[in-house]
Amino acid sequence: MTSSLFRGRPRRATAHIRARVAHAVLGALVGAGWLVLPVMTVDTRDPVPVAPAGAVASAAASSQAGTSAADLVLPLVAGVAAVALAGFGWLRRTRRARTRTTPGTVSAHPPVPAPAASERQARAALRLADDCVRTSREELSFVRERFGEQRTEPFTHALRAAGTELSAAFAVWRRYEEGVPQEAGARRQALAGVIGRCAEAGRRLDAQAEALDRLRDLTADGEGMRAALEVAEERFRELAARAMAAQRTLAALRERYARSVAGSVTGYVEQAKDRLVFAGARLNEARQAADVGETRRAAWQLRAGEGAVAQAGVLVGGVERLAAQVREAAGLVPAALTGAEAELAAARRTAPAPGEPEARPAEVRRESGRGSPAPGEPAARSAHVDGVLAVVREELTGGPYDPLDALRRITRAVERLTGVRSGVLGAAALLVARSSVAGAEEFVGVHRGAVGAEARARLAEAARELGAGSAGWADVVAGEARRLADRDVRAHGTEGDATGPAGAVLGGILLGEDPDGGPPPAFGGPQTRSRLHR
Template identity: 75%
Template sequence: MTSSLSRGRPRRATAHIRVRVTHAVLGALTGTGWLVLPMMTAEVHDPVPVASAGAVAAAAAPQQDGTSVADLALPLVAGATAVALAGYGYLRRTRRARTRTTPGTVPARPPTPTPAESERQARAALRLADDCVRASREELSLVRELFGDKQTEPFTHALRAAETELAAAFAIWRRYEEGVPEEPSARHQALVGVLGRCAEAGRRLDAEAAALDRLRGLDEDGGDRGVGAALVAAEERFRELAARAVTAQELLATVRKRYAPSAGEPVSGYVEQAKDRLLFATARLNEARQAADAGDRPRAVRQLRAGEGAVVQAAVLVDGVERLVSRLGEAAALVPAALTGAEAELAAVRSGTGRTSPTTTELHARLAHADLVLAAVREELTGGPYDPLDALRRITRAAGRLDGARSGVLDAAALLVARNSVAGAEEFVAVHRGAVGTQARARLAEAVRELGAGNAARADAVAGEARELAERDVREYGIPHLDAEGSTAGVAGAVLGGILLAETPDAGPPAAYGGPRTRSRHHA
């Protein structure tokens, strides 16, 4: 019967053992033959005429001595050769053992990452892919202004495809955070799906990066025309934004006088950050022009991209102030109608409530809460400055807890609030992405999905969570400030905003359209 050890031994290992045994047997037979050969040849008579006894006796002694030395030397040489071959075989077997676990098996595969390591990889991939998409979107907005929609269609298509892959990756990650799926193997596959989606998003952007540079004339064969035209466009946007930043400062002063302090909190510090980005853009665009005049194309392109990124983010900050002021005005005009619509809904629910309903107690509690909220809002309207967007949020949430039919004005109010919340969170993440982590980005992606699905209340709530998480990340990172002499020229703010990738001690290259492989191609 074959033992268990023999059954578990690989066939290839058994074959190697047989070969080694065969070699050993052949070596032993060869050595034995060399030892026996002298004895066999010692008794063989030489076929020559018989000589006299004296002559034979005289020549016998020296002939036997010479034959004995030669016959013993040959076996010694064979033995030494066998020992050398055995040592060589041992060295070969030792080297093979270092590269595989057992004789005859392939090298071991790398160990499977632990769940914690897989989660860390997924978070890093999501953040990197999100940064690539955002930077690509920023540069493409400038290119589209210069070349129009038709010439930039391939890049727009690639960006949309990357956005789709990233949205799917965030959706998988969000379900994973919620515990879906539950099986360990399925959860591992979910993380693999996140990594695959992020990789595909980056690949789509990487594939078009070189073509975008050729269109802009920023490649080696572009000449001076491409850099010059881009500098002119960036400088025009810079001058426009400098004037708008002053106007935004005045708008914020008006908001503080007209509304409650909480109304302007979402854009607090935006004007100062916009000025910081513009300061950085001034320095980089000037350096880009000097480098272009000196014929230093790589440096000109690098400084141009840094200046363009700062100009785009300054526009995001100024747009954020203007957006909030506009939404506050819309909300203030809508609050009275929303109050009336909510009170009508409460009356309809009361008239349709049965005394014997099992949910009567809970419904009465909700009605009482809604009455308190509406009364508080009405008091704020007549008591002085208030926050119109917050008032609409409280009205729609109080009415949303009831089971009655929603009026059109309440739906419009909820949509206005949700759009404002999502836009505010999007702007904050965009200009602070150097510090914002994966959790806040995932919540923001979820808010965008909910808004697109028409779930305004849910979108507003999740966008608020995303904004809180992003602000927490920035506080932990630290808000950069210029030193007394302004020698940093906004570099710290550019790193915070992801304009510079912080890959080297000098703050790194500027971010460009592309995926992980090409986004830092304009390095020093």
């Protein structure tokens, strides 16, 4: 077993040892040269010999005729030193080439990131890109309200392009989660594609951030700030009135229908009120800062107030949406029951013979996980539909019930039997799916400070399936997204006390980079979204 001493040694220790050896060799050679030099030049004769005049001429002639050994010592030492220096330089260049990390260096064998590290990077990229798109959409709504569609078209186009890239990245990620592709190299390429598409989405938004700031003109003079404050304050006042009405609407839903009806929007009115309190304080501080010429602080406070107003609108709108969809569902339930009974009767008339495989739509096969029914399965499914319809009829006459859940049970039971998606049952399935997707979208949007990539990926898949007409599967996946998002929020630990700055961080209104909540995000990608940091 390797000693802990050697396990703890850095990888570059070998290179350092080589350099030290080269230093030692060079020093030894130079020292040996200087030690040999006096020995080679020792002469036993007197320093100033007394010689006859004739002998002087003879000695000079003999010195010119030949070369003494002392004359060879200095060139020899210089040559050895040059060789040693060249070897030392080669070692230094080799070591730098192996450890260099500058962009210009191209390694013959670049390091391959571990799958776990690449997956973490992909999740982080998806979450960041999704936050950038959501924040940019929120701020752009205020800018569009002030300047109109035509002047904000470049930003709308950038946001749309970023959303397209993000949707493609989520689609690749979902296939990766499902094990497609299977080959290791292809899976690495898939993760690289996810990260690259997220980067492109951010780049699209970053490219327009400066132009949007110039259009808003929040820091140049007071006029742009005053106009932006008027837009935000007008929406704030409107939402304050709608929040009171939403509270009454929610109370009416709980009184008339089953408790499960309002379960998806539980706490929304309270959270909306908290967001409005936060927004009111930020907008007031923005106006005060603008009055004394502190334009950058005013812009900080304005963006925080706009983010809170936007999320209050999502929360209040969620209650209003649910109430409208519940009323629509209650009107559809009797017709859906009639349609389901007709489809059940038709299915019984055309039931396949025992042992004959049954053709079912791809969506139904995907939900059940099977291709052909087992012997006796059609009859069992028919009995299941009968049971579901009987329970729904009993609920209609037995007191408060959940119309959306009743439609969900009816449509799922009939779809597993016949795959019907048209007529009243198709409309009912679409209504249920739209409600599920919208509910998950609202929850993720106002809790995005805590929601991870898995829930966001499921939500993106649900939106794609809904757009493709697969209402039943969209409903299923949206339910998964909501459950995953709920799990993330509970793990975050602030759902019970999501007020003030804590609620703003949970909602992504503040980035949470500082003890006071940090800066509010702005329109843009990863490079520009936190430019309002004080």
